[in-house]
Amino acid sequence: MTTPPLRPSVPLVSGPRAEATPDAAFLASLKKVTQYYVVTGFLALLVGILLGPLQALNYAGINVYDYPVLRALLGSYYQGLTLHGVLNALVFTQFFISGWMLYLPVRDLGVRINMRFAWFSYLLMTAGLLTAAVPLLTNNATVLYTFYPPLEGSPLFYIGAGVMVGSSLLVAGQVVLAWWHWKRANPGRVTPLVAFGSVATWLMWSIAALGIVVEVVVLLIPWSLGLTSGVDPLLARTLFWWTGHPIVYFWVLPAYISWYAFLPRQAGGRIASEPLARLAFVLFLIFSVPVGLHHQYADPNISNTWKSIHMLLTFLVAVPSLLTAFSVAASLEDGARARGGRGLVGWIRRLPWGNASFSAQVLAMTSFIFGGAGGVVNASLAFGPVVHNTAWIPGHFHITVGTATTLTFMGVALWFVPHLTGKRLFGPRLASWSVWLWFVGMMLFAVGMHWQGLLGVPRRSQMSATVQNVYREMNLAVPQAITGLSGVILLVGGLLFFWVLFRTLLSKRVQDGEAVPIPYSEAISPAGENLATASLLTRRTEPLLAISVFAFLLVLLVYAPVLGPMIADAQLVPGVRLW
Amino acid sequence: MAAPHRPVRRLDHRTLERYENIWLGIAVVLLLLLFASVFSSMISGTFPLLRGTGGGHAGGVTSGRVDPRNLAATPFAKPGLRENADGSLEAFVVARAFNFEPAVLRVPAGRPVTIHVTAADVVHGYYVTGTNINAEILPGHVASFTLTFRRPGEQSVICNEYCGIGHHGMITRVVVDPPTARSRP
Numbered sequence: 001m002t003t004p005p006l007r008p009s010v011p012l013v014s015g016p017r018a019e020a021t022p023d024a025a026f027l028a029s030l031k032k033v034t035q036y037y038v039v040t041g042f043l044a045l046l047v048g049i050l051l052g053p054l055q056a057l058n059y060a061g062i063n064v065y066d067y068p069v070l071r072a073l074l075g076s077y078y079q080g081l082t083l084h085g086v087l088n089a090l091v092f093t094q095f096f097i098s099g100w101m102l103y104l105p106v107r108d109l110g111v112r113i114n115m116r117f118a119w120f121s122y123l124l125m126t127a128g129l130l131t132a133a134v135p136l137l138t139n140n141a142t143v144l145y146t147f148y149p150p151l152e153g154s155p156l157f158y159i160g161a162g163v164m165v166g167s168s169l170l171v172a173g174q175v176v177l178a179w180w181h182w183k184r185a186n187p188g189r190v191t192p193l194v195a196f197g198s199v200a201t202w203l204m205w206s207i208a209a210l211g212i213v214v215e216v217v218v219l220l221i222p223w224s225l226g227l228t229s230g231v232d233p234l235l236a237r238t239l240f241w242w243t244g245h246p247i248v249y250f251w252v253l254p255a256y257i258s259w260y261a262f263l264p265r266q267a268g269g270r271i272a273s274e275p276l277a278r279l280a281f282v283l284f285l286i287f288s289v290p291v292g293l294h295h296q297y298a299d300p301n302i303s304n305t306w307k308s309i310h311m312l313l314t315f316l317v318a319v320p321s322l323l324t325a326f327s328v329a330a331s332l333e334d335g336a337r338a339r340g341g342r343g344l345v346g347w348i349r350r351l352p353w354g355n356a357s358f359s360a361q362v363l364a365m366t367s368f369i370f371g372g373a374g375g376v377v378n379a380s381l382a383f384g385p386v387v388h389n390t391a392w393i394p395g396h397f398h399i400t401v402g403t404a405t406t407l408t409f410m411g412v413a414l415w416f417v418p419h420l421t422g423k424r425l426f427g428p429r430l431a432s433w434s435v436w437l438w439f440v441g442m443m444l445f446a447v448g449m450h451w452q453g454l455l456g457v458p459r460r461s462q463m464s465a466t467v468q469n470v471y472r473e474m475n476l477a478v479p480q481a482i483t484g485l486s487g488v489i490l491l492v493g494g495l496l497f498f499w500v501l502f503r504t505l506l507s508k509r510v511q512d513g514e515a516v517p518i519p520y521s522e523a524i525s526p527a528g529e530n531l532a533t534a535s536l537l538t539r540r541t542e543p544l545l546a547i548s549v550f551a552f553l554l555v556l557l558v559y560a561p562v563l564g565p566m567i568a569d570a571q572l573v574p575g576v577r578l579w
Numbered sequence: 580m581a582a583p584h585r586p587v588r589r590l591d592h593r594t595l596e597r598y599e600n601i602w603l604g605i606a607v608v609l610l611l612l613l614f615a616s617v618f619s620s621m622i623s624g625t626f627p628l629l630r631g632t633g634g635g636h637a638g639g640v641t642s643g644r645v646d647p648r649n650l651a652a653t654p655f656a657k658p659g660l661r662e663n664a665d666g667s668l669e670a671f672v673v674a675r676a677f678n679f680e681p682a683v684l685r686v687p688a689g690r691p692v693t694i695h696v697t698a699a700d701v702v703h704g705y706y707v708t709g710t711n712i713n714a715e716i717l718p719g720h721v722a723s724f725t726l727t728f729r730r731p732g733e734q735s736v737i738c739n740e741y742c743g744i745g746h747h748g749m750i751t752r753v754v755v756d757p758p759t760a761r762s763r764p
Contacts, residue, residue, distance in 0.1 A: 076744055078741065078744065078746070144741050148701075148740075148741075150700070150701050150702075151701045151702070151742070233718060233719065234720055237702075237717075272595055272599075273595065273596070273599065296715070298713055298715040299714075299715045299717070299720075299722075300643065300714065300715070300717065300720045300721060300723070301644070301720050304621075308621075311617065312614050315610040315613055315614055318606070318610055319607060322602070323599075323602070323603060326598070326599060326602045327599070330590065330595060330598070333590070334589060334590050376613065380613070380617050381621070382617045382621070384713075385711035385713040386711050386713070388706075388739075389704050389706065389713065389715075389739040389740055390706075390739065456706070456708040456735075456737070458704065458706065458738070458739030460740075460741045461739070461747045462746070462747040465747055465748075466747045466750065467748060468735075468748070470708070470735040470750055473735075474708075524589075524590060524592055525595065571644060571646065571719045573719050574648075576676075576700050576701055578676050578701060578745075579743050579744040
């Protein structure tokens with residue numbers, strides 16, 4: 001199933017918090033593999049965001065795809081869009097998270113893992129990426145990142161994507177197993193917060209990834225190879241969204257780990273409450289998977305009753321997000337007041353806004369408030385038809401994954417890369433500029449796109465090349481101008497960020513990476529060290545494996561009545577290539 | 580800005596916990612109210628999903644299956660509006676890269692019309708501007724919704740699910756004739 005059969009050849013060290021005396025060679029090796037994950041992720045992001053302004057210009061009503069230079073590079077607007085989506089939303093996130101959430105729990109628990117296996121997972125994931133890249137770059141898989149059949153891409157695309165996603169499960173397995181060994185060696189101990197959050201996230205992802213793995217392995221690969229006569233498009237879509245919604249929490253939870261555990265320290269404050277943070281992760285583990293149908297409100301042949309049930313569950317996922325908003329804001333306030341902040345809101349000025357790593361993450365959270373509010377609209381069965389498949393949707397996810405995830409990871413990288421490499425951050429002021437520009441660009445993009453969506457502009461459409469009058473009648477001038485401007489701002493912000501990142505990476509190693517410590521924060525309400533004396537909430541949240549079994553059963557409960565009739569009724573449709 | 584650092588009382592565990600619980604309560608109540616309001620909207624028919632029929636420019640999606648390779652054997656063989664013996668109106672629309680058939684759908688204002696849409700090749704979208712008719716159109720599946728166009732005039736129909744290189748040109752119209760016209764396809 002999800003946990004691969006894994007027998008570490010190097011025994012896992014047990015002792016309590018072996019972290020205190022890390023084996024230098026092991027640590028160097030762990031840092032190296034983590035650095036490879038992170039840098040590969042950022043390289044994907046670089047290519048992905050270079051294609052971003054082209055989307056923004058299209059939604060500004062400017063068709064640039066007939067210029068000879070672009071013609072030579074891109075088969076069409078849709079090829080550019082496919083690359084933009086796959087590289088930013090799937091590749092960047094997958095690689096960064098795999099590195100981030102391998103390194104953190106291993107450090108936090110002070111355990112040793114099998115480094116050969118860690119490298120094997122990285123190489124397999126990269127091999128998957130390169131395999132999928134061939135058809136993507138040669139315009140043979142222009143099916144967008146949702147790859148809805150029966151639009152049929154090259155089998156290499158599905159195989160590569162399958163291998164890439166599958167290898168993230170190897171990382172998940174390695175981390176969960178390492179945690180399990182730590183538990184066995186430390187009976188009665190409370191799992192430290194960072195490791196707890198990482199393990200909860202990996203367990204959630206293991207359940208969530210099943211949908212897409214089954215879709216790709218059972219339906220799409222045999223079909224694209226010509227071994228089966230067709231695919232039922234509804235069944236494939238439903239399996240896709242089994243993974244497709246929780247994947248957004250897989251993007252956000254690693255950012256939450258930083259917001260909960262590290263950001264308070266960066267602000268000079270303390271974690272508000274460790275037990276509450278643990279509760280938030282457990283609620284995400286349970287509620288973020290059984291909600292995928294809210295992406296399918298407009299699909300025929302799915303019962304409205306089950307759509308409604310998924311709607312209620314989707315609303316419930318907002319609870320841990322709201323808890324996080326409270327808890328993280330409280331920890332920032334604690335920091336600002338300790339630094340002399342006064343007044344009901346005046347304390348905000350005392351936060352360390354000049355520190356780009358800090359401000360990137362707080363700006364990410366700020367725009368995520370609007371993203372979350374829009375998400376509640378999307379999740380509503382009543383509002384669904386107003387915004388479904390319109391430009392509102394990309395407007396929404398650019399201030400969720402584009403900031404909560406991407407901007408947070410950018411901010412994290414500003415300390416994490418120096419920590420991993422021992423190199424000094426290049427140009428802290430430039431870094432500040434880059435993250436503020438990114439924030440402003442994303443907010444403007446969101447305004448422009450939400451606005452256009454409400455007026456009826458569809459998403460994923462080369463609307464700038466549409467010959468019919470429909471968009472000229474919609475009064476789009478203002479939102480189009482905002483969208484176009486946002487693309488330019490984002491390009492400048494993105495290029496500045498990569499300038500800082502690559503100048504840092506390519507500079508000489510000047511210090512021991514440990515000189516830039518992981519900013520572990522103290523807590524106002526700590527979870528404690530021993531389960532026996534810990535609070536009820538801490539004790540109840542500790543058995544993550546049992547909780548994930550419960551989560552899996554809940555997923556089966558809400559998906560079996562939906563998938564059952566689809567499988568019984570499946571009608572295979574042959575594939576078509578239409579680009 | 581150079582206010583002197585005075586020792587401040589920092590947040591303590593007990594106060595924080597009280598606020599946390601209040602906030603958690605507010606969050607849960609807020610979301611249950613949200614659910615209740617969507618649900619009451621379903622029951623009252625402000626939007627019509629559970630009933631399958633609706634008033635105003637509103638549409639729900641009900642079910643149906645056809646073989647996309649054999650549309651000739653179904654009512655989709657002749658796309659367009661038809662009046663049944665009992666006086667009810669049904670419209671059949673086929674989405675096929677990169678057109679809708681019929682190219683222009685004419686419907687009378689003020690009478691309920693049931694629109695059935697299916698796709699002949701890949702996934703398309705059926706979005707009527709200025710309304711909340713917005714459905715995903717899958718080959719092999721029929722999306723159906725009943726609604727009444729109240730005001731005469733024209734509305735655009737946009738394919739809003741990526742379907743290939745000509746996706747952005749897949750746009751057509753619904754023409755709503757004045758109620759007296761009793762139009763036929």
